[in-house]
Amino acid sequence: MPWWLIAPAAILLVAVLALAGSYIYFMVANKKMAGRVNELESESAALEKNIKIKEGEVFLIRQRIEDFNSLLKKHKQLVNTFAFLEAKTTKDIVYTSFDFNNIDKDSLVVVDGKSPNFLALAQQLDIFKKEEAISGLNLADISINEDGEVVFSLKVNFAPEFYASGK
Amino acid sequence: MEYIRKYSLAITLALVVLFLAGGYFFWWPRYNEYKTNGKILEYKGLETENKRNYLEEIEAKINILSDYQEEIIKINSAIPIYDFSEVALFSFIQKTCSENGLVLLNLGLADQQSVQDINRQVSGKKVWEITSLPFDISVAGSYSSLKNFLSAVYKNSRIIEVEAVSFSAEEPEVDEKGRKKEPKDMYEFDLELAANYYIEKTEPVSPAAPEELPL
Numbered sequence: 001m002p003w004w005l006i007a008p009a010a011i012l013l014v015a016v017l018a019l020a021g022s023y024i025y026f027m028v029a030n031k032k033m034a035g036r037v038n039e040l041e042s043e044s045a046a047l048e049k050n051i052k053i054k055e056g057e058v059f060l061i062r063q064r065i066e067d068f069n070s071l072l073k074k075h076k077q078l079v080n081t082f083a084f085l086e087a088k089t090t091k092d093i094v095y096t097s098f099d100f101n102n103i104d105k106d107s108l109v110v111v112d113g114k115s116p117n118f119l120a121l122a123q124q125l126d127i128f129k130k131e132e133a134i135s136g137l138n139l140a141d142i143s144i145n146e147d148g149e150v151v152f153s154l155k156v157n158f159a160p161e162f163y164a165s166g167k
Numbered sequence: 168m169e170y171i172r173k174y175s176l177a178i179t180l181a182l183v184v185l186f187l188a189g190g191y192f193f194w195w196p197r198y199n200e201y202k203t204n205g206k207i208l209e210y211k212g213l214e215t216e217n218k219r220n221y222l223e224e225i226e227a228k229i230n231i232l233s234d235y236q237e238e239i240i241k242i243n244s245a246i247p248i249y250d251f252s253e254v255a256l257f258s259f260i261q262k263t264c265s266e267n268g269l270v271l272l273n274l275g276l277a278d279q280q281s282v283q284d285i286n287r288q289v290s291g292k293k294v295w296e297i298t299s300l301p302f303d304i305s306v307a308g309s310y311s312s313l314k315n316f317l318s319a320v321y322k323n324s325r326i327i328e329v330e331a332v333s334f335s336a337e338e339p340e341v342d343e344k345g346r347k348k349e350p351k352d353m354y355e356f357d358l359e360l361a362a363n364y365y366i367e368k369t370e371p372v373s374p375a376a377p378e379e380l381p382l
Contacts, residue, residue: 019194071297102331
């Protein structure tokens, strides 16, 4: 064999061996990697399942806290209304009926009452008008009874924050 | 031997071409597969790691929430799960009435329709929803008893809304001399209340779109 052919043949042989070696390495590595990917996929699926369960638990607690908060905001301390009326009503005014209705969510209080005269009623209205807790006031059904007293019906809307606890 | 010598260049070139072809057709696809699998493995590893971290995060949050077990129990008692029985609720109302000096005259579910709604079952995805159970009561007692009752209902851990209250004073009696007697501090109060419950509702499955007919 001529000397100039030995060198390229040797190089070619080394290259073939390297190619074959790396080919075998890639085959083995690919097989290993495919196995590892499968392992990771099943681990990932198990984690996913666990995450869903735990998320469900957290979501339920969060939903309950949020619902509780929103209900608490709407929760009305109706006793505040009685305390307010007792404190802000002059001694001349006598209430004969009380009606609170929150079914339409506007917290309307209707009180029927009687006053010895129009001046006392006007004074009472003046007191209520100055109160920040009252968001709406409407006087209706005014008449004079057989005792000469002024009979009236008063519709009062209280501001929503008025019903919050501690007011 | 002479033959090999004569064609040695051609043989060498043929071997090189064979080598290159083998490299291109066998080795190169395996190499690409190796590179792709490496990337997939890296991605899957990262994905799993992220999920593991996320799960740890959720578990840590659950652990934090477990420190507030008492508060969670309070919330659960504020909005209990509806068990198709109003006995506990009505028993609470009766007890609160008597504790505050009121006589319970009448108690009933205000809206039968809403209870029917609660009992309704449909197939589909299950979700928790708050439902209000309205009921009304008539009680008799003094004005201060009513105030105490309302305070007790408000302060109770179970959230019960007072939707309506109405009462009126009776005309004072007249004595034999025609003078009006001092009015009695005794009223009949009508109250509309609403308790909140959690119910496991089932969202109806939306009907599938009709298949298009082939023309």
